[in-house]
Amino acid sequence: xxxxxxxxxxxxxxxxxxxxxxxxxxxxxxxxxxxxxxxxxxxxxxxxxxxxxxxxxxxxxxxxxxxxxxxxxxxxxxxxxxxxxxxxxxxxxxxxxxxxxxxxxxxxxxxxxxxxxxxxxxxxxxxxxxxxxxxxxxxxxxxxxxxxxxxxxxxxxxxxxxxxxxxxxxxxxxxxxxxxxxxxxxxxxxxxxxxxxxxxxxxxxxxxxxxxxxxxxxxxxxxxxxxxxxxxxxxxxxxxxxxxxxxxxxxxxxxxxxxxxxxxxxxxxxxxxxxxxxxxxxxxxxxxxxxxxxxxxxxxxxxxxxxxxxxxxxxxxxxxxxxxxxxxxxxxxxxxxxxxxxxxxxxxxxxxxxxx
Numbered sequence: 474x475x476x477x478x479x480x481x482x483x484x485x486x487x488x489x490x491x492x493x494x495x496x497x498x499x500x501x502x503x504x505x506x507x508x509x510x511x512x513x514x515x516x517x518x519x520x521x522x523x524x525x526x527x528x529x530x531x532x533x534x535x536x537x538x539x540x541x542x543x544x545x546x547x548x549x550x551x552x553x554x555x556x557x558x559x560x561x562x563x564x565x566x567x568x569x570x571x572x573x574x575x576x577x578x579x580x581x582x583x584x585x586x587x588x589x590x591x592x593x594x595x596x597x598x599x600x601x602x603x604x605x606x607x608x609x610x611x612x613x614x615x616x617x618x619x620x621x622x623x624x625x626x627x628x629x630x631x632x633x634x635x636x637x638x639x640x641x642x643x644x645x646x647x648x649x650x651x652x653x654x655x656x657x658x659x660x661x662x663x664x665x666x667x668x669x670x671x672x673x674x675x676x677x678x679x680x681x682x683x684x685x686x687x688x689x690x691x692x693x694x695x696x697x698x699x700x701x702x703x704x705x706x707x708x709x710x711x712x713x714x715x716x717x718x719x720x721x722x723x724x725x726x727x728x729x730x731x732x733x734x735x736x737x738x739x740x741x742x743x744x745x746x747x748x749x750x751x752x753x754x755x756x757x758x759x760x761x762x763x764x765x766x767x768x769x770x771x772x773x774x775x776x777x778x779x780x781x782x783x784x785x786x787x788x789x790x791x792x793x794x795x796x797x798x799x800x801x802x803x804x805x806x807x808x809x810x811x812x813x814x815x816x817x818x819x820x821x822x823x824x825x826x827x828x829x
Contacts, residue, residue, distance in 0.1 A: 648719020
């Protein structure tokens, strides 16, 4: 296929986003790998089975709590994608069945740890809408369901750590510690946002220095020195990127060679996704609720809404483009296609200033 044709097809809104992502990645990099598409189906099947298994004790506990014969439980999260991509990467690099089984065991731990962490955050924020069951519940019921689900997942995660080198747990604990320290700053950033909205120039400057341009103390394993100059690199690394840096270090501690280029592709992609998908989609709600994100920050710091809109697009593309390049360097077209999918799924039209 001619790359120009692939690029043209990637821009056709009538095609499924998944197909546009494949064409877009090929048009951008020249890499077209049918094996990656078959590999994705395999990884999806394996990891979906892992999640179903993880939820079985949750469903049993909920059924007992609410006096039901059976319960179907679901939890809406996209956080497991990096673990799926890592498993796919290891499938490509390890043909030995025993090594693959070990990779699957680590992936099961990573997925359940990611779910547990996300559920804990949801409980701390009293956000229970993603905890879904197949029977009518009120808000109190949903809070109890969230408690049951998170506690059962946490118990499973704790028991699985015993099967691995202690360094696996150390990598996980380190990532959680950094992420939670960032969460502890949330109230401070909310105060800065409120003051800046009220016209406080000192607060605007503090947002620039402490949030947009916050410095690193050294270069994280999953980034390069040049990445540290990206807007919001430090705060978004601490917010979401560190969790997946820690995940890659868990695999390394478990005996797998997850290289820096692959880890970099994952961390940059997940930061890009956080901004380009979640923060863009949630802009109006975050603005009402006083939540500082890279998107709400840009609409405070820019002179016009049009400038803010363009800055959000530019910074998102900067992260995602670097992620694609890193995926190619790592020999992981599956990760590159996933990053392209993230980009093609963005909806910047919801932001003010597009048509100015």
